[in-house]
Amino acid sequence: MKKELIVKYIVGETDQQERLSVEAWIAANSNNKKELEEMKRVWLIGGDPRQIPDIDIDNAWSDFVRMRDEGSNKLQTFNTVPKRNSLKWISIAASLFLVGVFAFWGLQSTLRLEKKLKTQWQIKHVGLPDGSIVHLNSHAEMLYQKEWLGKNRKVQLLKGEVFFDVKKDKNHPFVIESGKSKITVLGTSFHVRREGIDTEVIVASGAVRVNHGGQELVLKPKQMVVVSDTAKLKIRVDTVPDQLYRYYVHQEFMFENTPLTRVYEVLGKAYGRQFVIVSETTRELKYTATFEQQTLTEILDVVLKTFDLKMNQKDNVYYIK
Incomplete structure (x- = not known):
């Protein structure tokens, strides 16, 4: 289905035969209906911009000009507004459409950037885009994706110690990758240390799910595990002897x-x-x-x-x- 025809359908410019053709295309496949809805959202410059259809600037402008001319001829019979003003507003709408499309595209590209947090001898306290806070001890290094519009909020701990205060969001789990281990939380506070091939996880509040080598377990407050990337035995849960592991937070x-x-x-x-x-x-x-x-x-x-x-x-x- 040509996008030109879909655009005409969205703005109500199709004749009966074209309308029936588009509706038959929509009914043929659920993906076609999704594509139509996405184009509608972009046309109205609203909704979720993550799946923006491919836009050719020249063709898009040509579509607007063509519909402007055709539309103005139809409207002259029913509308007493002068053609000059009608053309003006259609041109403004076209400009807003194109600006909106590329603004959303630019925003999404920015959100996809990967951010690195790194410390030397200092300690850093950093707020993440979702409202969570991370406290990096000295000689720590971690990455996070600035694309927080996806299903998960993902972080990768490369080395060192980080204490996480995660903002609760049941629809977007907070996932930390450390070596071959994956730590998943909804909203809690906990410490993670990456040293060599070992990952240490200690829970301060809430609950944390740890996945490693096909094993999965849930840690509660004052519980900890130390997992090696090469470990094949069952993960052992220990009790935290004291609260000194988070001395660097305050x-x-x-x-x-x-x-x-x-x-x-x-x-x-x-x-x-x-x-x-x-x-x-x-x-x-x-x-x-x-x-x-x-x-x-x-x-x-x-x-x-x-x-x-x-x-x-x-x-x-x-x-x-």
Whole structure:
């Protein structure tokens, strides 16, 4: 079916034979009906612009001019508006049509662009187009498609740690790809770490579905998994020992009866340092305190004074005695 005839049908310019021909074409195939509806939406410069028919500018303008001339002859009998004004408004309509088509095409092309988020030593807090928020720890890298008009909101974690606060949208699941694992959520908050071939998922609130190698499981708050791309065994769900995994979200360390080995492990990871506790007795000590927006020097000073400990540095390693 020629698009010229479909356009005539949409604007009511077909004669009886042409109208019957178009209607027979519509009834012959459901795809034909869909094509007609899409062309109607574009013609009215409204609706969903994602499936815009191919438009030839010269042919489109010719169609408008032809219908303008033919239409003006018919309208002269019934309409007292001067032909000059009629031509003016039809020309404006044609211009708006073409501008609308290409504006929508340009918008869709922009939304399809891939956006990369990357950090070095800094921490980033970024709002996504759907209203979700991501918190990237240092040395993290992720991609997301700016085309949020599709069925899913897709993100790819390439490396590092990211904490997601996902805006709830039951019609558009939020999907994160990390290596060979896929994480799907509707609205929740959780942490994902990609290191080498391993993916770690920890749920803070809500529920998260993890798919890997034909396996599927649902994680609830305070549950976690670590999955390797090469893993073939059943995925094991563990309980999160503390909330220190998300220290980078608010730059806050909340130690609650935390073993001193864990304290220095988290501080070392956060600040890129290596700490070694020499004494076995010291490693068994428990520590409770909260630090917000404080420097590593300030935190270490408080911890050492609490237990009357000493610290020496040798070859970029800090020894606690």
